[in-house]
Amino acid sequence: xxxxxxxxxxxxxxxxxxxxxxxxLLIILASVFAGIIAKYxxxxxxxxxxxxxxxxxxxxxxxxxxxxxxxxxxxxxRMTLLSALGVILISVIIGVPVGxxxxxxxxxxxxxxxxISDIILAFPSLLLAFVFVSAFGRGIINAxxxxxxxxxxxxxxxxxxxxxxxxxxxxxxxxxxxxxSDLNIMFKQILPNCVSTLxxxxxxxxxxxxxxxASMSFLxxxxxxxxxxxxxxxxEGRIVITISPLASLAPGMxxxxxxxxxxxxxxxxxxxxxxxxxxxxxxxxxxKLVGEEM
Amino acid sequence: MKKYVVDKLxxxxxxxxxxxxxxFVMVRLNPTDPVSVIVGxxxxxxxxxxxxxxxxxxxxxxxxxxxxxxxxxxxGDFGTSFQYRQNxxxxxxxxxxxxxxxxLLSSVIALVLSVPLGIITALKQNTPLxxxxxxIQLILVACPxxxxxxxxxxxxxxxxxxxxFTGSFTNFNEYMQRILYPSIALAFSMIxxxxxxxxxxxxxxxxxxxxxxxxxxGLSMRQRVLNHCLKNSLIPVITIFGTQMGVLIVGTxxxxxxxxxxxxxxxxxxxxxxxxxxxxxxxVMLLVFVFITISMLLDMLYAVIDPRIRAKSGK
Numbered sequence: 313x314x315x316x317x318x319x320x321x322x323x324x325x326x327x328x329x330x331x332x333x334x335x336x337l338l339i340i341l342a343s344v345f346a347g348i349i350a351k352y353x354x355x356x357x358x359x360x361x362x363x364x365x366x367x368x369x370x371x372x373x374x375x376x377x378x379x380x381x382x383x384x385x386x387x388x389x390r391m392t393l394l395s396a397l398g399v400i401l402i403s404v405i406i407g408v409p410v411g412x413x414x415x416x417x418x419x420x421x422x423x424x425x426x427x428i429s430d431i432i433l434a435f436p437s438l439l440l441a442f443v444f445v446s447a448f449g450r451g452i453i454n455a456x457x458x459x460x461x462x463x464x465x466x467x468x469x470x471x472x473x474x475x476x477x478x479x480x481x482x483x484x485x486x487x488x489x490x491x492x493s494d495l496n497i498m499f500k501q502i503l504p505n506c507v508s509t510l511x512x513x514x515x516x517x518x519x520x521x522x523x524x525x526a527s528m529s530f531l532x533x534x535x536x537x538x539x540x541x542x543x544x545x546x547x548e549g550r551i552v553i554t555i556s557p558l559a560s561l562a563p564g565m566x567x568x569x570x571x572x573x574x575x576x577x578x579x580x581x582x583x584x585x586x587x588x589x590x591x592x593x594x595x596x597x598x599x600k601l602v603g604e605e606m
Numbered sequence: 607m608k609k610y611v612v613d614k615l616x617x618x619x620x621x622x623x624x625x626x627x628x629x630f631v632m633v634r635l636n637p638t639d640p641v642s643v644i645v646g647x648x649x650x651x652x653x654x655x656x657x658x659x660x661x662x663x664x665x666x667x668x669x670x671x672x673x674x675x676x677x678x679x680x681x682g683d684f685g686t687s688f689q690y691r692q693n694x695x696x697x698x699x700x701x702x703x704x705x706x707x708x709x710l711l712s713s714v715i716a717l718v719l720s721v722p723l724g725i726i727t728a729l730k731q732n733t734p735l736x737x738x739x740x741x742i743q744l745i746l747v748a749c750p751x752x753x754x755x756x757x758x759x760x761x762x763x764x765x766x767x768x769x770x771f772t773g774s775f776t777n778f779n780e781y782m783q784r785i786l787y788p789s790i791a792l793a794f795s796m797i798x799x800x801x802x803x804x805x806x807x808x809x810x811x812x813x814x815x816x817x818x819x820x821x822x823x824g825l826s827m828r829q830r831v832l833n834h835c836l837k838n839s840l841i842p843v844i845t846i847f848g849t850q851m852g853v854l855i856v857g858t859x860x861x862x863x864x865x866x867x868x869x870x871x872x873x874x875x876x877x878x879x880x881x882x883x884x885x886x887x888x889x890v891m892l893l894v895f896v897f898i899t900i901s902m903l904l905d906m907l908y909a910v911i912d913p914r915i916r917a918k919s920g921k
Contacts, residue, residue, distance in 0.1 A: 431628070434621050436852030436897050438859075439890060443628075446878040446886050447635035523750045527860055530752050531875050550756050550864065554763050561760075564753045571748035 329580035332573040339570055343390035350383035355538040375559045376552050391541040395456050396521040400514055402460025403467050411471025412498050416479055429465035437462045445533045455534040459524050474506040508585050515578035519571040526567055542567050618902045625894055629887050630672050638881040643688040684888035694888040704869035708858045711789035716796035724804025746798035751857040755791040755864035788861040807842045811835035848904040852897050
């Protein structure tokens with residue numbers, strides 16, 4: 313028994329998962345300790361030293377305003393990761409309860425909540441975020457809230473399908489016969505059994521949130537200057553792309569690296585939890601299809 | 607089948623109506639006074655303000671404004687832009703060729719490349735070729751369209767300096783030249799996803815019982831794949847393509863921004879930034895309309911292809 317558990321844990325640590333976990337850990341540490349690692353203030357303008365290539369002082373060179381790109385990457389990473397977490401947090405706070413109620417009660421509650429989800433899904437996701445921003449103004453907080461709400465239906469549908477499977481199991485019946493309240497059964501009995509699958513999806517969703525937030529910031533609807541995240545840095549750097557490619561390539565590579573690592577890690581956790589799902593495509597867009605089938 | 611179509615159409619009309627209300631209300635939640643957007647910071651008398659309010663129907667109730675907007679849409683009139691003082695319909699028509707061209711061309715590129723790619727990776731499972739292509743797919747999925755565009759511009763300027771690929775166009779040749787590179791950039795993120803889905807569903811079909819029967823009857827690999835498996839494995843691909851349409855439509859906004867093309871995206875984002883309601887509500891409504899219509903048509907398309915779907919919801 314003990315041995316088989318060890319085997320199982322061992323099977324989780326495959327090569328790609330270890331590499332992606334290390335990469336993610338490094339990225340998280342770098343943005344947490346950005347203040348200590350960075351040698352320069354990310355917003356410090358130095359007109360006498362613009363667009364320098366990589367030098368000993370400036371590891372990745374400087375951008376069009378003479379700001380140190382490496383320091384900006386560190387602080388931009390902090391901004392990017394925090395906002396992506398914010399998006400996920402908002403979608404969890406709304407989406408998970410909606411999914412639980414919908415799946416547990418079924419009937420009228422379910423129909424209404426799912427109709428609302430369908431309406432939100434009728435918008436291409438970023439387009440709805442644009443409309444939100446035009447209603448409440450530009451800024452990173454509004455972009456985070458907008459994307460958080462845009463992400464709700466996907467998560468709610470996933471939670472709903474999980475709850476619909478769980479609610480017919482014996483332990484739920486037992487809880488009912490002891491006289492537990494519906495709220496207790498939903499959040500204390502059923503939810504813990506869904507958490508692992510939800511966590512996998514959330515890991516992948518953080519990746520999508522990073523991409524979507526980068527798109528918003530790139531268009532100038534997200535983070536506002538002088539603060540910057542990776543998306544905004546890409547936009548700042550693209551004007552000088554031919555003179556100093558690093559100014560936009562560096563944040564671009566960081567986005568790709570982070571999202572790829574998140575995807576591999578999420579897939580690894582999924583494979584560990586459910587080896588049968590190993591071959592399924594893991595993408596959010598495909599979830600919609602799967603969600604309807606369940 | 608008839609009931610299925612009627613149900614779908616009813617749903618489609620209801621969703622469109624609700625979406626139009628949401629868009630209308632949302633753009634008006636912004637506290638900025640439309641008159642200040644229209645006059646653009648110039649000094650105005652109370653009389654001009656009143657005139658402007660009357661001209662743009664701002665003196666009417668929101669309910670009346672909504673009716674005017676909807677009535678206008680049916681007559682092909684999206685109202686007048688605050689900033690440009692021009693009819694939104696003519697602004698849209700002028701910019702539509704770029705957006706439509708980008709969406710169509712990138713869909714074609716994506717489909718033409720990703721379906722064969724998916725089939726090849728399904729047939730060569732677990733070979734170095736499959737692994738290599740999977741790694742590329744993984745990176746492409748994580749690569750937002752604006753990043754692909756920036757990389758593309760960098761590559762073009764390095765390898766073929768002097769080629770003009772941005773800015774305005776005067777004839778069809780130039781038009782194709784302008785939209786070719788952005789379309790390739792846009793197609794890349796589609797290719798990753800679609801080829802992955804093609805591969806998964808192709809493998810599923812290859813392992814199915816009917817393929818085994820076909821094999822035991824002595825059909826060659828080529829016949830099995832092309833005559834038997836391909837049609838069945840394309841159903842999930844159509845689905846994913848429908849949902850990806852939304853990503854593609856928004857993608858044009860990002861890509862045309864990088865390539866400085868005059869499409870719908872640039873005036874949409876400009877409108878969002880400067881609270882130009884008529885532009886924002888008009889373009890968003892148009893894009894959502896296109897997106898929902900494509901989804902609905904695809905729904906019907908696979909009801910035609912796959913009788914099981916028809917039967918399930920036809921009762």
